Amino acid sequence: MPVESSLNGTVAALVAELATDTDLVEDVVTSAREHFPEVARLPWAESRRHVAALLDAGFTAFARALADGDFGPDLDFSEAQRFGAERAALGVPVAGLLAGVHGGRSRLLEIAINRGRDAGIPYDELLQALLKLDRYGTDLERHVMDGYRQAERDLNRDDRTARIRVLRRLLLDDDGGPAGPEEDPARFGLHHGGGYHCVVSDVADPTRVRALEQAFARCGGVLAPVGGRLSGLTPRLPAGRALDPAVLVVTTPPVPLDAARAAYKLCRTALHAARSRESTGICDVVELAGETALEAQPMLAAFLSDGLLGALSPAEDFHRELVATALAYLDHGQRLDLTAGALHLHPNTVRYRLRRLQDLTGFGTPAEGLPVLETVRWWWALRSWSHRPAEAAPGS
Secondary structure (H helix, E strand, C coil): CECCHHHCHHHHHHHHHHHCCCCHHHHHHHHHHHHCHHHHCCCHHHHHHHHHHHHHHHHHHHHHHHHHCECCCCCCCHHHHHHHHHHHHCCCCHHHHHHHHHHHHHHHHHHHHHHHHHCCCCHHHHHHHHHHHHHHHHHHHHHHHHHHHHHHHHHCCCCHHHHHHHHHHHHCCCCCCCCCHHHCHHHHCCCCCCCEEEEEECCCCHHHHHHHHHHHHCCCCEEEEECCEEEEEECCCCCHHHCCCCCEEEECCCECHHHHHHHHHHHHHHHHHHHHCCCCEEEECCCCHHHHHHHCCHHHHHHHHHHHHCCCCCCCHHHHHHHHHHHHHHHCCCCHHHHHHHHCCCHHHHHHHHHHHHHHHCCCCCCCCCCHHHHHHHHHHHHHHHCCCCCCCCCC
16 A cells, blocks of 8 residues: 555655664663663673664665555565574574564654654554554564574584583573583584684574584584674684685684683673674684784773874764774884875875874874884774764763
8 A cells, every 4th residue: 555644745755864873772762671681691792782673674675665555464574584584594593583573663652652752743644654663663574573483593504502511511601591411512523632612603694604504513613692692613614615705704723612711701701802893704812812802991092082082083084094094004013105005195195194194193103114013002092082973972
């Protein structure tokens, strides 16, 4: 049926505004965690990632329906189904999934009502539109669960549930209740006295999850979702050609089982570092040592950025050019010629930018160079500052 007037005009504008609100995800996550213990048990970052994906799926489907002029029974809920499938692939319990969906819907409707009133939308028009949007949300929830159930059936063809429980005991601090005989690590080839690479990936697509699990299983490894990430232990790593080159996998050198928890925490931090430099394939934590150590201290990074680069504004394009040039300079051994070549600039342009940065912040000049620890301090400050959005306030 055609889009009704209550879904056009001001209400459509309200939905579009919500879709671009950068604070909406945090608001919904906070509400869901306060009211649903299943959501609160997830780490904040995982809750945020799930809510952001769900809101994106909902807004995408709504925008398509609005553009097509049709809110009938054939709406495209493919993004919602994919969201459900990815949650199943990541081992999110169905109770936690439903709690998150319900919490997100309730808080989103509350926000929409408040903002609709503030925007002066007539009460009857707003009420009728929100009733329709709520029914739309029910359809969205149903497709999320359809995607979840289908992926769950496809993935649970073996002992995946037992693998999840075994790995949770080995990798997480919360062991839960007593282990049953089906949760013996030896059943999956994991023995005390052996050495195993710890593995963590950010893959979420069910097909890729299944492919990674199978690739590591052929090497004697055990992979399953743990803490919202595909994680595991393996006596050896698959050859590079056995994995999808677009998938990121972070690994440690072999460790005994009693060191698996510490290795897992290290891998989780290293995964963030690898993602920030847009790495793919198999990445050893040894290769990521510097970035991982710095990633573990976000507060110190903010202090450094504010202390050394407080005179710069993320909203100024020229300041961003100065920071990018200084980073390239440090990354290329403080060599003007190599930096200029990497940035496709004349060496004099590089020299000028570095001197302007020195005028503003005290950054070392090319003639002086920087000792090792000063290089680390400046590189860390510059890198942290460069990741701030243009509207960021100091310390954010």
